[in-house]
Structure formats: structure tokens, C-alpha cells
Amino acid sequence: MSIFKSSSILSLWGVILLATGVALAGANFGREATPEEMAAWNITILPDGRGLPSGGGTAVEGAAVYGEKCAACHGQNGTGGPADRLVGGIGTLASDKPIRTVGSYWPYATTLFDYIRRAMPYDMPRSLSNDEVYAVSAYILFLNGLIDKEARMDATTLPKVVMPNRDGFISYWPE
Template sequence: MRGSIAVGAVFVGVLASHASARYGFGRQATPREIAGWDIDVSPDGSGLPAGRGSVREGAAIYAEKCAACHGGKGDGGPMDQLAGGFGTIFDAKPHKTVGSFWPYATTLFDFVRRAMPLDAPQSLTPDQVYAVSAYVLFLNRIVPEDAVLDATTLPKIEMPNRAGFTSEYGPATGAPKP
């Protein structure tokens, strides 16, 4: 009996020392590896690549790669409506578009870059993503027709519905509602 207690104590000790130590699995990710996959863009603009794109350039790209699903003017096709819908968010049937609903312009760049077009994601160059973003924002009358977007100008765009968003999450709550 005494022996088994001693063995147990040693076992616990081994576990404790492992728990505080690094396992050391995996290896260091290289800057080049990280750069290839680090494609997200935050509201403060961090993550935006070099490059620029205009509304005019975006119109041509949009017509070729986006209009079939989202409509010629972002008015919706089989897939989401992208433009208009202002003032409808709290209606019984809201039109949640980039202009009427999305809180950050950076999210538009991030999403187009990673996921659009549906049949060829991550195929657009940074210039093309800036241009398409500019065109979708122009369709929503958020930027003028002569706008050119880049890593400096995009994060400064104030989206009309930004103030509508609140976060339900707090570390102490995570709590069920309503």
C-alpha cells in the first residue's frame, strides 16, 4: 500500500513537470510561409497589401467576374445583393448589403480576397481586389466615381451602419440570452 502511494506521487510529479514544459512539436514557421497564408485584413488596415485600384477598373472586373451572381449593379442575382437597401435593416424584410449593413470596408477587401469569385477564390491580384472593392463601395454611393483605394484610403472609409453593431461577448458572460 505504501509502495503504491509512493509510485502515485512520482507519477503526479512527472505529469506536473510535463504540464509546465513545452512539448516542442512542430517547427518554426518561416516569414515566407507566414506571408503566403497571412491574408486577413483588420479594420485598422493591418494586413492590407501594397497596390491600388480604381472604381473604373473595378467596374470592368465586376462585370466579368461578379455580375453573374450579384447582379449588374450589385442588385442581387442568385447570390447576395451587394448594393442599396439603405434604411431597410430594421424592416420585416431587410436588405443587408455591403452599404446598408457591413460595418467595415476592410471586411469587404478581406472577403473578396479570400473567397471570391466562388469558382476561383484567391485568384484576384491585390490591385483587382482594391478595384472591385472600390466599385462595390461606389455602387453603394460610399465612394465617388473617381475614387482610388489603397492601404491608406480603404481603412479610412466610414461605413454608414458602423454604429449599429454591439458585441454580445464578454469574458465573464459568454452567457445565454435572451
């Protein structure tokens, strides 16, 4: 047998033994997430309000947070800036030029809370406290004429806000 063949066979056996050892040892990547870690990422909020956290806020409180954290992108009164407008457009969806805003298009107020909590402000997502998110949500709902300025939004009251387009979406799934 030639030296080349012997070294090839020896190398092949080395690779097989190494692969067997790795397979027996297991991948051993990472670790199982703890219940606390999973709870921290379980931030799903359903349209009926399930999953909303404790806390609360009013439009009056939200105006200050909005001015500091939101107005640069969405405009001073939510009517537009570099980012989408949040206010107005109610009754325009069936027109030639629909204006899709929180007040005209979004079907649930809980979705507003969920989106702000997850994604806003754009440059620092998930940086607002629950109270700040409730307050900003209340402020945007107030600007759209959907709640009073003093109305406190929390896990009980927010799901009760009836958005103008709540029944404007068609489900393709049977009930």
C-alpha cells in the same frame, strides 16, 4: 509451455520492441513551415486597415473586373442574381424587411476587401490580384453611394471609408 503461449509471448515482445523503436524515432511527419510559407498565409486584415497589402484601384477600373468576374452571380449592378445582392438596402435594417447588403449591413470597408480577397470569385477564390480586389471593392462602394467613381482605394484610403452600419453592431466584450 505450449507453442501457442510461446508464440503469443514472442509476438507481444515483438510489438513492444516495434512500438519502442517507433516512439524513439519520433513521428517525423512533415516539416516545420518556413517564414515565407507562413507569410503567404498570413492574410488577416483588421477593421482599422492593418494587414492591407500594397496596390490600389478605382471604381472605374473595378467596373470592368466586376463585369467579368462578379456580375454572373451578383447581377450587373450588384442588385442580385444567383448570389446575394451587394447594393441597396441602406436604411432598411430596422424595417420589417431588412435588406442586408455591403452598403447597408457591413460595418467596415476593409472587411469587404478581406472577403473578396479570400473567397471571390466563388469558383476561383484568391485568384484576383490586390489591385483587382481594391478596384472591385471601390466599385461596390461606389454602387452603394459611399465613394466617388474616381476615388482611389488603397491601404490608406479604404479604412477611412465610413460605412452606414459602422456603429450598428453591439459588442458583448468589455472594452
